[in-house]
Amino acid sequence: MTYLYHEHSWPQLREVAKQKPVCVIPCGTTEQHGPHLPLATDFITASMISERAVQRVEPNALLLPTVCYGFNEHHMDFPGTIAIPGTDFINYTANVGLSLARHGFDKILYVNGHGSNRAFLEIAAREVCNKSDAFAGVVSWWSLIPNELLSTVLTSEVPGGVSHACEMETSAMLYLRPDLVDMSKAERELGFRPGKYMWRDLRKASPLVFNEQWSRFSRTGVQGDPTLATIEKGRILVDTVIENLAGLILELKEREISPRVDHH
Numbered sequence: 001m002t003y004l005y006h007e008h009s010w011p012q013l014r015e016v017a018k019q020k021p022v023c024v025i026p027c028g029t030t031e032q033h034g035p036h037l038p039l040a041t042d043f044i045t046a047s048m049i050s051e052r053a054v055q056r057v058e059p060n061a062l063l064l065p066t067v068c069y070g071f072n073e074h075h076m077d078f079p080g081t082i083a084i085p086g087t088d089f090i091n092y093t094a095n096v097g098l099s100l101a102r103h104g105f106d107k108i109l110y111v112n113g114h115g116s117n118r119a120f121l122e123i124a125a126r127e128v129c130n131k132s133d134a135f136a137g138v139v140s141w142w143s144l145i146p147n148e149l150l151s152t153v154l155t156s157e158v159p160g161g162v163s164h165a166c167e168m169e170t171s172a173m174l175y176l177r178p179d180l181v182d183m184s185k186a187e188r189e190l191g192f193r194p195g196k197y198m199w200r201d202l203r204k205a206s207p208l209v210f211n212e213q214w215s216r217f218s219r220t221g222v223q224g225d226p227t228l229a230t231i232e233k234g235r236i237l238v239d240t241v242i243e244n245l246a247g248l249i250l251e252l253k254e255r256e257i258s259p260r261v262d263h264h
């Protein structure tokens with residue numbers, strides 16, 4: 001029995017759905033990641049991490065095809081970026097989840113590889129919860145790394161050093177797809193000047209939530225220090241994420257969904 005949703009025939013899928021595996025949907029983007037990383041970075045990390053976690057817990061989970069485009073208008077000044085408007089992205093991803101609910105699946109997990117997708121996927125997951133009997137949620141892969149581990153493994157300045165095509169993301173790619181990383185082109189760039197209430201860092205969000213066109217503050221498309229990236233850092237971080245994602249999937253699988261009560 002395969003863990004790949006799309007490799008089943010429909011009669012097979014009907015039987016698989018009866019076992020109620022957790023449906024894992026990797027979501028990324030196609031966008032600039034500086035001169036040293038490929039455009040596919042966000043969907044490569046989301047899909048490879050998701051696949052390895054699903055392999056660990058099968059048959060408790062099914063892996064859906066990856067959503068390779070996301071919300072990233074703010075990167076359009078850099079060639080290669082494919083930008084999907086926010087409402088389109090919400091509707092598209094919500095309908096993936098809602099379709100799964102109509103086939104009988106009751107746990108849906110969006111695994112996000114692109115920071116700016118998160119807010120939209122959160123709404124998509126809520127749409128699934130509100131419009132079906134399924135439970136849906138979203139997790140960005142880096143949020144599965146404990147803070148203590150982040151601060152011991154990563155040495156980039158805080159805040160602002162871990163943001164985009166940075167030490168963390170480049171390390172993850174060195175571990176997962178070293179053939180696509182050109183470290184000779186990696187360049188440290190910290191063009192966004194942090195303030196007291198606003199900064200860009202995946203380790204800890206600033207109080208102010210914002211995003212602007214990246215060409216306003218970044219020349220290379222990088223915000224962070226990819227020159228500090230290593231395969232070993234990637235291995236430690238990514239393997240931790242895979243372990244915790246597998247744990248999250250099993251927790252979702254076990255979780256009971258209580259019936260609604262209409263108190264009118």
Ligand SMILES: [Zn+2]
Nearest residue numbers: 041042165169
């Ligand atoms: Zn990225």
